[in-house]
Amino acid sequence: MRACIIANSPNFEEQAALWRASLADLVVVADGAIERIPATFAPHIVCGDMDSHEPRGHTRRFPTTEWVHRECQESNDLEKSIAVAMERGATDIDVVCAFGGRLDQTLMTFSVMERFHKEVPITLYHDGWEARLCGSEDATSSACALNLKSDAIVSLVVRSPVATVTISNVRWPLSQEPLRPGSRGLSNRSLGGVVTTTVHDGCVVVCWRTEDRADQKA
16 A cells, blocks of 8 residues: 655645545644645545644644654654554555755755665655665565666765665666665666666665656656
8 A cells, every 4th residue: 555645845836635545545744734725625544743833723724634643752743644544454665745844854854765765665755856765684675677768867876884776778777786885876867668677785865856757747
């Protein structure tokens, strides 16, 4: 089951959020993001510590929405929302409006993705870009196959001390080659068609632009 989590980015992208939500079986709004959702759209769940909005007015706006109140200060609202989506049976999660605002919160979003990637694949969407973590060691996804337009950017960002990676159908292919943290892997270019990245060891974030996907439109 695909879930879409709409996070509370200050750089909120309503069109992208509603588009991804329309493709999901379960839509979870992370706490304060409910302030940004149009009244014509009703999410399945709002989840968080409920300290970013006044719930009473929104319960009238969204009478069919379930409100999951979790006060724990040991996790942020995105982390709570992912946990709830998994509890409800999500097997694939999209997080929209994942970044923006404070640098520490942006970095924390990647940390949260790394925490959960062994349990469920998570794709981050923000400002026309998408990112998915691929990893070995019992990760839910050790490969990422993307149908990209010719000359599309695809970047690999290493998130472990070293990663052994294969990437094909790009200008600069790799075959079970070690990558270490640094700028190598940034801004590779698709030759057109399916670009496959396989992580044999370690963890890598694969990044690409939504507009460069040949198989879907934003």
